[in-house]
Amino acid sequence: MLRLLNLELQKLLLSRTSKVLIFVSFILPFTVLILSSIKINFFGFFTLELGELGIFNFPIIWHITTFFASQFKFFFAIVVVSMIGNEYSNKTLKQNLIDGLSKKEFILSKFYTIVFFSLIATLLIAVASFFIGMYYSSYTEASIIFRETSFLLAYFTKLIGFFSLCLFFGMLVKRSAFALAFLFILYIVEWIIFGLISWQANMDIAGKIQDFFPLKSMYNLIDQPFQRVMMTKFPEKGELMYDYAVHGGEIAIVLCWTAIFIFLSYKLLEKRDL
């Protein structure tokens, strides 16, 4: 396993483009997080301090940071599709197989890399959130701090699921740009199907079915936190109540998709003549 990871890391880290993209996808959310946590003074007119809004309190901070950090996953998605696209266009995939890498090992080396980077991303966010939280939060009892760390697990699952989808699209179309276009098409297709079902049946059923679609199920893992922030401000308003927690079922659906995407990528490569 380490051998396969090592192999893929060499391919990625020696390429300047992917190095920059990896850097951006990890450092950017990290930086934004740090910047937003400091007090910004607008030339003495007023000071903007997001911490004052209470969004950096435990346990809500886990929800906020993972939600915003996951918006940056697109940068690493480019790396994932291009690491497949380049293998095809340089014909190095063929050479790797001839040199004695099996097709299974090839897919696994990509998958391990995805897991590796998702893990690093999760750890970075965890550490950053922890320290910012410790600085701002009014509650610092261990039970409150670690109450909603399930968001970290959701974030980790979301990254793995999304990148596995990218890996599959990369294998399917062999070209990085088209693979990214496919992501967009899938997004539209999911909404079209949602529209069709709600037209034929009703919105409720359609929504429930849509929760099983790949992109929607990944989105569901971490619900938007805005409503929750509002809820904390106006606790008396009952209509703002919603279920924002991370559910085991949601994680299970995404893990299923991950398994399906990796398996299909392998089958695709196995069937293909290079």
Place this chain on the structure above:
Amino acid sequence: MEPILTINNLTKKFGFLTAVNDLSFNINKGDVYGILGPNGSGKSTTLGIVLSVVNKTSGDFKWFDGKVSAHDALKKVGAIIERPNFYPYMTAAQNLKLVCKIKGVDYSKIDEKLEVVNLLDRKDHKFSTFSLGMKQRLAIASALLNDPEILILDEPTNGLDPQGIHQIRQIMKDIASQGTTILLASHLLDEVEKVCSHVVVLRKGVKLYSGRVDEMISSHGFFELKCENEEELIAYLESNPDFGTLKIENQLITAFLNEPMDAITFNKLMFEKGIVLSHLVKRKQSLEEQFLQLTDKL
């Protein structure tokens, strides 16, 4: 004889096209094998199948008598296919390091093999800056990294300039002289003739011949003759069952032998018959003539 590669009834179909049709042959340790065939005869497809990048339709093949799995076997094989494929953004040494990681070879081999192909001074240059000849030499270095039991080369001199071709052939000869088994696919006949001891001839995916190069056609060679008294000579050759086809071009008579006969015996025979020759040469057919004869048969 220790078998390195055994191919049994291998068939590959691309839709309606049969690229390789019921192909069987063996490669034994120490042989230098050539796969000959015109363009599109299934050479590269066959190599692709045994190198596990192309899926077979039916039949099977075994590496090293089937003792190891296909991809483990490939770690003991060195192969170059058509064009050298490397990561353009990595240097020569980095590319080879990656191959070492795949094959599980020690990094110390990198410098050693770069030396063999004369690229040591370009070791830290990016692959994208290399000329085609250098790329091809790097591919050879990469194939040699694991000191392979068999080296597979698919048209290694394709697209190279004369110097490049010469360098590659020299490297091939050196490797062959060290006892490494080589499988060389090519449509360049003199290349195969110079290097190989055995040959497989393919045409449209069908095997026409496999065996030693010098036994490719059961031929005893031919005489090239010139004589003042042509009619008498032709009449005699036609009456003698030892001779087969006759060809007459610009007073040069070419007589193919059905039975072995050396030039001395023939000369004596002519003298006894009272025919005086002004020109007598005994020759064997070149591989090119044999190849054309074979591939035209069907």
